[in-house]
Amino acid sequence: MGLAGPPLTVADALALPVLAAGQPRVVTGESRLDRPVRWVHITELTDPASFLKGGELVLTTGMPLPEDATGVRRYVDELADIGAAALVIELVRRYHRPPDALVRACRTRGLPLVTLSKDVNFLEVTQVVHTLILGNQTDAMRRTQRIHEAFTALTLRGAEPEEVVRAAAEMSGHTVVLENLVHQALICEPSGNTVENALTGWEQRSRATPPCDHTDVRGPESWLVAPVEYQGERWGRVAMLLGPPSASGSAAGGDVRDLGAPVAFGPEDVTVLERTAMALTIARLIHPTPWERSAHRSALRDLAERRHRSPEDARARAAALGLPTEDSRFLAVLVTLPAETEDDAAEPETLLARELRTAAVPALVGALAPGRLGILLALRPAMPWRPPVERLSRTALDHDPRAVVSVGSEVTDLSDAARSFREAARVAEATLPGQQLPEGRSFHELSDIGLRRLLYALREDIRIQDYAERQLGRLIDHDARHGTDLLTTLRHYLDAAGNKTIAARRGGLSRETVYQRLRAIERLLECDLESGEQCTELHVALTALDVLRGH
Known part of the structure; x- marks a missing residue:
């Protein structure tokens, strides 16, 4: 209320x-x-x-x-x-x-x-009547005072823009939207509304709402708008909406001044919006992250974690940020960097966003977590995804050769972007430090995940550790007590797919010595090295051991 x-x-x-x-x-x-x-x-x-x-x-x-x-x-x-x-x-x-x-x-x-x-x-x-009016005026003064106190508290504790807009929506009971100069909705806090209703067709509706130099009711939908600016430099504006858009209203661009129409906004609403604009100005001055970057980060996290209320809300929000949502395919790309904080990602975030603008590829770019950048590409139906991803990867690697670029699979519905992000994350998790890239490619994709990379991704799972120890622990203990190297012989034998001659050559041993060592291994592990299934189990355990040891 x-x-x-x-x-x-x-x-x-x-x-x-x-x-x-x-x-x-x-x-x-x-x-x-x-x-x-x-x-x-x-x-x-x-x-x-x-x-x-x-x-x-x-x-x-x-x-x-x-x-x-x-x-x-x-x-x-x-x-x-x-x-x-x-x-x-x-x-x-x-x-x-x-x-x-x-x-x-x-x-x-x-x-x-x-x-x-x-x-x-x-x-x-x-x-x-005068008693009622004066009582209302006193109440209004108290309400106005509470508004000023609330926004002063937000400003003093350095509230983020999202907090400021959320407070404005809660105090006014109206949907509040912050937009930039090119009419992209950066922050939307719906109240008694949905993101879909608030943001569908946002740019067109916003452009039909004329700018103003002070807080005023403008446009065909009677938005209450206020500029956000500092020392004459305008950064955007904040709008308070009456409710879901409708086909009724005055002609585009005209002010609503019908004296017979219901009063849309009260004096306290004007006060809320004016204090919102002021608090947003201060927030921009004290927080180094640009509004657009924060908006992209928030939208990407909501998409990657499926935090949107509905697929329609997700599409409306993405479209209001300039991402095409109709007749597009979507692809998630993750760039993993050796960074400790989100601020460390500011430079590569800017570089990658600029590279995509240069390539005319619509995308959302933002830090998802410390050391991890997320990118959601919107591709036209006939546009192949590999060239823009390759371009992104080269830019990321030029910035930091230690960067790891991983890609999910294409999806045709924006609400499925979470799946593409999960796949890209699985690829990143399965990529060992210094992992060799396929020739002619600078990024990793799902098809690259083999046994070693799968086990690397699962290396912290206690079940993998327990499996490797149960399969190979007795052999490792024997080598440690007796100074033998049976584990290496087993590795050569398994890598040679059971060919004893090749195993002997790789170990620099005679065939007779290899036979003796293999019999000792079978005795210690109580296994049959002629069994394909048991050899597979040992090979998986040995690969897991290498991964756990960081080899």
Whole structure:
């Protein structure tokens, strides 16, 4: 629920017992009864507008009304021009029905005209309404104070832009969006809405909402917008949305100024948005990470971890960041770097994003974790994925030869990007330090994962460690106690696929010595080296041992 309390309206005032006792009847302006009442004014003057400031509920017995139609029109015009909320006339003393000239004039100017058929104590009406108004004003001051205190606290503790936008949405009860100068939605905090409703077609809708130099309601959807800038340099703007977009509204680019329309945003909403813009300015000054980079990082993490509420929300958010989501294929790429913090990734992150822009390949680029960059490529239907990935890999390796670039598989739906990221992560986890790359390729892919790389990925699994020890532990212990090298002989034999002659040559041993050692191995391990299955088990265990020892 937002902080803004509803103002007292003409309809609210007429429903009060003190006025309801006069049996009010709305003669004109039925659709305007939601106008806010800012004060009550009792008048018996022919020119009451000179004492008004706008928003008043004007009470009269009708005694001062001119006799002629021209004078009545002038009287109503003055009230309408000053912005009076409504005219209430008592039909007890001078009139018993409203004059036709008055009805016509009020209807022409859209001024609500209300008649009272019974006597009402106008002073009592004034006291009751003013008490309510002043009470509302006091509450509004308290709410405004809470807004200022909340944003001051956010600023003092150095809140991130996401926290600021989230606080604005919670305080106002409206969806709040931060966008950059090219109308990309960087942060969206929905309230009573979905990301899909808030961001679908964002750039087109945003461009239809004209810029402004101060907080104002703009555009066909009546957004409340405020610029975010510092010392004359504009960085973007923050927008507060009424709700899901609809086909209704004024022409694109026009301001909504229909006085008969419901009040979209209250004063507290304006205060919230102004403080939001100020807090975002300070956040940008104190946090080194650019908004766009933070937005890409957040979107990538949500996609990689399936944190979006729905596939539609994911597509709307990605599209609002400039990533094509229709008729595209998607591919996840991970760049693993010897970095300790996300800030260490800032330079390669910038380099890779620039390389993709140069190649005209739409993508999201951002740090997923310390030492790991994530990239999601959006590829046109006929565009092969290997050339842009090769280009990315070369750039990453030129920056740091220790970088490891891994690739998942293509997906056709953005909501399946998590699978591509998981596959790329599996490839990265299965890549040993200094892993040899296939000739003519600078990145690793799923097809590269063989037995050794699979075991390397699972090296921290206690079951792998236990398996290697159960299969080979007795042989290793024997070599350690007796100074023998039976484990090496077993390795040569298995690598030679059971060919004893090749094993003898590789070990620099005679065939008879190899036979003796193999019999000793069979005895110690209680196995049959003529069994293909048992040899496979030993070969897996030996490979796991090498991986665990870092060979």
